Amino acid sequence: MADVILVADDDPDILRFVELNLRLEGYEVLTAVDGEEALAVAHDRVPSLVILDVMMPKLDGYQVCQRLRTDGRTSGVCIIMLTAKSMSADKVLGLTAGADDYISKPFDPMELVARVKTTLRRTREMRSVSPLTGLPGNVQIEAEMQRRVADGETFAVLWLDLDNFKAFNDRYGFIRGDSAINYLATVLREATTDDQFIGHIGGDDFVVLTSADDCETLSQAIVARFDKDVKDLYDPEDATRGTVVVTDRLGRELEYPLLSVSIGAATNEHHPVKDYRELVEVATEMKSFSKKRPGSVYAIDRRGNAEDGA
Structure with missing residues (x-):
């Protein structure tokens, strides 16, 4: 069964671009154009990974990330932040909010796909590790x-x-x-x-x-x-x-x-x-x-x- 990925971005061109490249890799893709819709979609069908644009209407990416992390239904999903900003402070904000990774626009689609695969693999490995001993589960x-x-x-x-x-x-x-x-x-x-x-x-x-x-x-x-x-x-x-x-x-x-x-x-x-x-x-x-x-x-x-x- 293919991993489900939710992509949330208010730019329709970027949304289609990311969706296309992920579908070509065999992922099932859900989309949202603002923060509130992203939360609604994630609650309706919990994805394996969420790609969040930082600057979105209604709720920004940081707010969505925080709410996903504090909701028991979605606290375990992988999150990658996507933004045009490249300042270190913005990256720190995203990671502090609970993001697993961060990509700055413009980006290479191959890099995006690689980061998605790496984040999913790393998260699965971590979940399989015993929290008590740190040994593989x-x-x-x-x-x-x-x-x-x-x-x-x-x-x-x-x-x-x-x-x-x-x-x-x-x-x-x-x-x-x-x-x-x-x-x-x-x-x-x-x-x-x-x-x-x-x-x-x-x-x-x-x-x-x-x-x-x-x-x-x-x-x-x-x-x-x-x-x-x-x-x-x-x-x-x-x-x-x-x-x-x-x-x-x-x-x-x-x-x-x-x-x-x-x-x-x-x-x-x-x-x-x-x-x-x-x-x-x-x-x-x-x-x-x-x-x-x-x-x-x-x-x-x-x-x-x-x-x-x-």
């Missing part, structure tokens, strides 16, 4: 796995999560729970190299993509790095005791081990796959196998034979 994770399968790469999928995380949250609260998630993210960053991919699925779930050859070595490194400093997340008495005590809904005091990491891994080294979800399914099963053992554990599936370690 599900959209980029899926795209990266699909790419590797399509390119015929031999690779491994490591599926990870924390053990005893609920007990940690119950004991220390969600803010420190977020710190534990960030700790695992830091461990993964330190254990991996630039050619390995890390993604944050959500909560305490992560994925790492690596070569089949590096799968076990990386799993060992993650386990070792995680266990090395995990006690720093705890209050001294809990760290010394090696457990946390949590009171359940019935008033009973229950004791839980410290956080550990469970890893399940699958590779297409000996079993080529057409769909990345086949690897994810096996990796998830192997993670469940890991979680049955105490402490930080990894389990790797190769031709149906599990290799595990702690």
